[in-house]
Amino acid sequence: MDRPVHSAKGAGWNHRPPFVLCLLLVGFWLSASGCTRPFFRKQADKEVDAVLAEKDRYQTWRIDQYHVYPDPRARFADPTNPDCPPMPPDDPAAWELSPHPQKPREVAIVGSTGYLDLLAGWDVQNRAAAAADKKSAPESPDAKPVEKLPVLPRELLNGEGKQKPGQPGNGKPGVPKQEPGNELARPDKASNGKNDGQERKGYASGPAAASTTSLSTTAKPGAPRAYLINLEQAAELGLINSREFQDRREDLYLTALPVTLERFSFAAQFFTVGQAIREWAGREAPEGHLNDWRLNGNVGFSKLFSTGALLLVNFANQTVFNLAGTGRGTISQSTINLDLVQPLLRGGGRAVTLEPLTQTERNLVYEIRSYARFRKEFFVAIAGGGGGSITGAAFQPTGVIAPSNFSPGAGIGASGLIPGVISSVPITANSGLQVNPGSSGRSTLQTAFAAPVSGYLTTLLEAAQMQVDEYNIAKLEEFLALAGAVQEGGDISQLQVDQFEQQLLAGRSSLLTDQLQYLTSLDQFKLQLGLPTELPIELDDAQFRPLTRQFQRYEDLFKEFDVATIDEPARLSGPDQVANVRQGLRRIFTSSPLVRGTRFGAQIQADWNAWEKLTNDAIQKRLADYAEERRRLLGRKTDAETKGQTLSAAELQRIDRLSFEIDLGAFELVLRDYESQPWKNVLDPDLRRRQQQARFRYVLNAFILALAPARNERILKLRGQWPDLARLCVNGVDLLKADLDDAQAAVIQTALMNRLDLMNARALAVDAWRQLAVFANALLGTFNVQYHMDASTPAGLAQPLNFSGSRSH
Incomplete structure (x- = not known):
């Protein structure tokens, strides 16, 4: 009689494990679909965009030119999958002397050439405008056109390169047709052909300079033609291609992330945990014959209140499917835990509990204002250079009040007192908050090679200085020849002639120095724009042209x-x-x-x-x-x-x-x-x-x-x-023409109302004042009011929801 019953039960349970296995697979698939890199990245982007849109309420520091991902035309743009990018080329020694736990599918240097197409289009446009301006220039003696200051590139080494996708070529829209001696340069391609046109004149092309200097600022015959850009185009290229600007965009993004985390720490944080255990033991095992499935599950949530109160709710269930054929076939027991803790001294109160959220929210405001100020200073750095430096991936002009954001998790020295962080509360059954306020962090990427600040106008000034040097050399050579003729007549001595020659040699030395400074300034300006230093560019001298025409x-x-x-x-x-x-x-x-x-x-x-x-x-x-x-x-x-x-x-x-x-x-x-x-x-x-x-x-x-x-x-x-001179108006006062006291008063008043760094510094004083109460709270003792409740269903039965007050404590 027992065998048929046992067989019936066994036959019924033999169909259950596949059903349970299917449930486990479905649950795993549902959980895995929300735990992928793209999901979390897109979710973080969505939350950050919402936070920035909420904070973008003031016209004075609007969030403009913001995009956390690089412009597709930028040199450092990554067209590959951002969640699984290819591995960059490694240092050979580091690769050889270290293990390789990850096997890269691809090793490559990613980047875009869209900025080259942009430069090519600008070059065509600017050269056409220059030709039209030359034709329409006046010819009166007092308004003669002068030759444009040729800001020439450093010459490229002759070599052969391969054509890459996106390079300027024949038939490409917006790109001039490639002709011998008229090819636009690419950082990966240098021409070794012969130039059919005339060699371009430059500052070091005169006889005085060419015969006495070892530096050359002119392009070699057959070298690729330089890209001609103006100031506005250089600033636009910087917006697209500058690594420093992109770093500031990403800094803004990284500053907004802790805000989302701190806000989430005050939301109801739900969690669920599942576990499936298959047990089997032979008949002669010490614990006896076992053949069952154990399903353990936990569902609950935690909630932190602004007063510091912490609510924890946990529902746990264990279900056992006995397949051995002896004893009860199914056993399911559940337990509910509820904890409510309210700190009254240390860690209690709104001032302490909301401090991490308050600080991260204010830090985001500071970063938004710093980003807005950077945008304004960035154009100054591109146009004029000087006055500051772009170091550590952030432009910091001279004399600017640089705030140092207070970190609520830094603690007081080595005391271990950390304001705003909820101290751990011993709770028997609950694990506490999934995310604690004040515990957020971020990775900081160091900039190995910071771009120096040169500036468009500074580079043009260096080029103009070379022109002045060549003019002085030509005049000194004339004076030296005249002095030699006068010395032959006996009117002056050889010593006086030697003094003329010494001045000429000093002028040539000055030209060499200015040539070196020009080439250095040009390379620095390329780095400032995120361009390769071997890429030849030519700067339009439209800003200097009125002065050069007047000098002419x-x-x-x-x-x-x-x-x-x-x-x-x-x-x-x-x-x-x-x-x-x-x-x-x-x-x-x-x-x-x-x-x-x-x-x-x-x-x-x-x-x-x-x-x-x-x-x-x-x-x-x-x-x-x-x-x-x-x-x-x-x-x-x-x-x-x-x-x-x-x-x-x-x-x-x-x-x-x-x-x-x-x-x-x-x-x-x-x-x-x-x-x-x-x-x-x-x-x-x-x-x-x-x-x-x-x-x-x-x-x-x-x-x-x-x-x-x-x-x-x-x-x-x-x-x-x-x-x-351009008018320098501040609050309706022309500083160049106003009285000194009136000009200073206008500047001070305007600075007090509009200096974004001053606003941040003033707000940081309030942050420091707020920390007094927070640190004082950290010195108090621990005194908490706690409520704990446990309730369970009958043991050994299959009644997972049969809770009763008689089994609560």
Whole structure:
């Protein structure tokens, strides 16, 4: 009778293990689907976005240009799976001398070339705009176009490279067609072909520099063409490609993560634990024959309240399926545990319990403001450089109040007193909170090589300084040649010539130094933009162009004056040109480029005619009268200056007019003397020639004095053509024009209202004040009010929900 019953039971239970196994597999699949890398990453992104959207409420420090993942066009963008990226190339020695617990499926350096396509498009656009600007540039003497400052790249080593996906090539939209000598550079490709075009002119291309310097800032023939970018494009490229900017975005993300964790610590934290145990023992085992399945499960939740109270609820069940055929087939017993703990001294109260949440929330506000300030300072660093440095993956300008965020988990020295952390409460059945407030952390990635700060305008300034050096070298070479000629005549010594040569050598040394500084500044600027140093770039000098054009106007003026006083009169210096001297000098007075468009050019003919009509005696008398009148006016001017006064505008104009008339009259006398040719009676040809040349120099010197007002008039006109300084307005006050006290008051008031770092520093003082109460609470003793309750179902039966007060305690 027993065997059939036993067989029936055995047959029934033989179908149960597969059913139980299926339940276990389904439960494992459901739990595993929520425990993957993509799930937690996307969930963290979602929570951080919600927190940042909640905090982004102030226009002054709006969260702009934020994306935790790099721009797809950035050089460091990772197109692979962010949860399973390929392993980067390892250090050979470290790889050889260490175990390899993980087997990488792929070893690669990931990155994007989208920034190169962006540079190529900008290059086409900027060169087309430069060509159009060159065609439409004015051609008047006072507004001549000047050659653009060529900020040239460091030359590339000749070599061959392979074409990579995304490289500029024939037929690619937005990229210029590749032609010999006109190829855009790629960091992985250098051209060794011959350039069919002319070699670009640069600062070190002059004869003085090329023959004496070992550095070259020009591109070699056949080298890839540089990418031409302007200031706005450099700033945009920095937003995309700068590692420092991306680090600050990620810092903002990492600062928001603890906020989500601290908020979660005050939510009801549910948990469930399941365990399946298969037991089997033979008939002769010490414990006897066993053949059963044990299913253990725990379900519960924990809840922390703002007062520090902790509620813990736990439901545990154990179900045994006996397959041995003896005894009860199924046994299921459950237990409920409930604990409620309220600290009254140490660890109790809102000030202590909410401190970690408060601090993380405020830290996020500080980081948002720091990020907003970084965005503003970042453009300053890209445009001007200097004033600070980008170190440790964070731009910290000079003189900025740098807050050090207080960490609630740091403790007080080695005392072990940690404010805001709930002390452990001994509870018999419950494990406590799954996540405790104040226990959050984050990994800090150190920046091995911080990008230096150079700046767009700083690099252009270094290039302009090289141009000045080359100009000085050219002038010093002219002076040295002139000194050598004068030394041959015996007027100066060899020592003085050597001093000229020493100045020339010093100028060449200065050029070498400036070339090195320029190349260093250019490489640093590339690193600042996140570009490879071997990638050639060319900076548009639009910001410097008004200044260079103004300098060119002055240079053109002095060249025109040299032509009018040296080159043109030199054609009239011969003895056979005496009859043509007056007419030739008159032509210079009235129609030379120097006097064109001036009052001098319009009046000189009439003024000179008036002197030409006078006899020599009349000229002498008028010169004496003019000299006496000028002497009186100059005396009055000196007396007025000693009293802190000035003459009237009419009197000052009269002094200038008298000086001009005296110079013009003296020139007429000297010219008449030259035209009389007094050297004709000299018999010695050499002496006759020297006297003629000496008298011509007298004429030329008087002519230069008479022509000087035209040059001075042009200089006064050029002084008014300097580009105006940009207005520096703060709260409606132009700091460049306002009184010093008013300017300082406006700056201080504006800084107090708008300095984001000052806001953070002021808030940190409140953080320190708040910590006083928190640390004081940590010094108190432990005094808790605790409630504990256990309830269970009957043992040895299959009644998992039959709870009763008689079995509670």
